[in-house]
Amino acid sequence: MTHSRTADAPAVDGRRFRDVLGNFPTSVVAITTTDAGRRPQGMIVGTFTSVSLDPPLVSFLADSSSTTLRTIRAAGRFCANALAGDQERLSRKLATGPAARRFEDTAWQPSSLGSPVLDGVVAWVDCTVEQVVEIGDHQLVVGRVNDLRVESLKSPLLFFRGGYGDYLSSAAVLLDRLVGWDEIGR
Ligand SMILES: Cc1cc2nc3c(=O)[nH]c(=O)nc-3n(C[C@H](O)[C@H](O)[C@H](O)COP(=O)(O)O)c2cc1C
Numbered sequence: 148m149t150h151s152r153t154a155d156a157p158a159v160d161g162r163r164f165r166d167v168l169g170n171f172p173t174s175v176v177a178i179t180t181t182d183a184g185r186r187p188q189g190m191i192v193g194t195f196t197s198v199s200l201d202p203p204l205v206s207f208l209a210d211s212s213s214t215t216l217r218t219i220r221a222a223g224r225f226c227a228n229a230l231a232g233d234q235e236r237l238s239r240k241l242a243t244g245p246a247a248r249r250f251e252d253t254a255w256q257p258s259s260l261g262s263p264v265l266d267g268v269v270a271w272v273d274c275t276v277e278q279v280v281e282i283g284d285h286q287l288v289v290g291r292v293n294d295l296r297v298e299s300l301k302s303p304l305l306f307f308r309g310g311y312g313d314y315l316s317s318a319a320v321l322l323d324r325l326v327g328w329d330e331i332g333r
Contacts, residue, residue, distance in 0.1 A: 172307040175238050177228040178207060179255070179263040180219045187250040187263045190215040191242040193306050195227050203292035205272055208285040214246055216286060223276050225290060226262035229269040231301040232313035237265070238304060260293055270297045 173193030180188050190213060198204040205227060209216040219225045230238055241249050255263035258273040265271075274290025281287075302314045 169308050172305055175230045175234075175304040175306050175311070176207070177230055177238070177241050177265055177268070178209075178215065178219070178225050179228060179265065180215070180222045180225045181257075181261055181263065182218050183221070185261070187255060188215050188218045188246065189241050189249060189263065191230075191238050195229075198289060204277060204289055205274060205292060206287055206289045208282070208287055211281070211284055211286055216288070219276065219288065220279060222262075224260045224262055224293075225274055225276065225288070226258050226260075226264055227272045227274070227290070228263075228265045229271065230265075230304040231267055231269050231299065232304050233301065234267060234304055235311045238311065258294060264298075267301075268298050269301055269303050271295065 174195060176192050176195040177189050178192055178195070182188055190209070192207045192209070194206075194208040196206060198206045207227065209219075237253060240253075250263070254266040256266075258264050258271070260273055260275065262273060264273070272290070272295040273293045275293055276288060277291040278289040279286050280289070302316075305312045305314055
C-alpha cells in the first residue's frame with residue numbers, strides 16, 4: 148500500500164522532524180567513489196544499512212541534490228567505509244568541505260572495483276549500484292556487494308543529537324569498573 152499525505156494528515160515541522168530524528172543514533176559512513184578522471188569523491192551518510200543477504204544488498208539514502216550521488220550514478224559503484232572513533236575530523240571534512248578538497252591529506256587504496264577504501268576505517272563494503280529509487284526528497288541507493296572486509300578492531304564513530312561520539316561497549320565499562328580505572332583521579 149502506498150501512503151501519501153492527505154488533507155487531514157498533520158503537517159510535520161522540519162525543525163521538529165530533525166530534532167526528534169536526531170535522537171536516533173546513527174553510524175557515520177563515508178560513501179566513496181571516483182569520477183571520470185579517477186579522482187576520489189565522497190560524502191558522509193548516517194543512513195547506511197544492510198538490506199538482503201541473498202542476494203547480498205546494502206543501501207543508503209542520498210539527498211537528491213547531492214553531487215556525490217551524481218558521480219556514483221555515473222560510475223555505477225561505491226564503497227561504504229565505516230569510520231572509526233578517531234576519524235571525526237575526516238568526517239567533518241567529507242561532510243562539509245568543498246568536494247574537490249575532501250580527500251586532501253587522506254590516504255586511500257582503490258578497491259577491486261576502483262572505489263576508495265579509506266585508511267584507518269573499521270570496515271568497508273564495496274558495491275556496484277543495483278538500483279536507485281526516488282523516495283521523497285532523497286534517493287535510496289541499493290548496492291550489490293562485490294567485496295567486504297573488517298579492517299580494524301577500533302571502535303566506531305557515532306552521531307547522536309547533532310554531535311559526534313565514540314562507542315563504548317558495556318563490557319568495556321564493566322572492565323573499567325572492575326579494574327578500578329574509574330576511581331583514579333577522583
Ligand atoms: C553524521 C552525518 C550524517 C549524514 N547523513 C546523510 C545521509 O544519510 N544522506 C545525505 O544525503 N546526506 C547526509 N549527510 C550530509 C552530507 O554528508 C553532506 O550534505 C555532504 O556535503 C553531501 O555532499 P555532496 O552534495 O557533495 O554529495 C550527513 C552528514 C553528517 C555529518
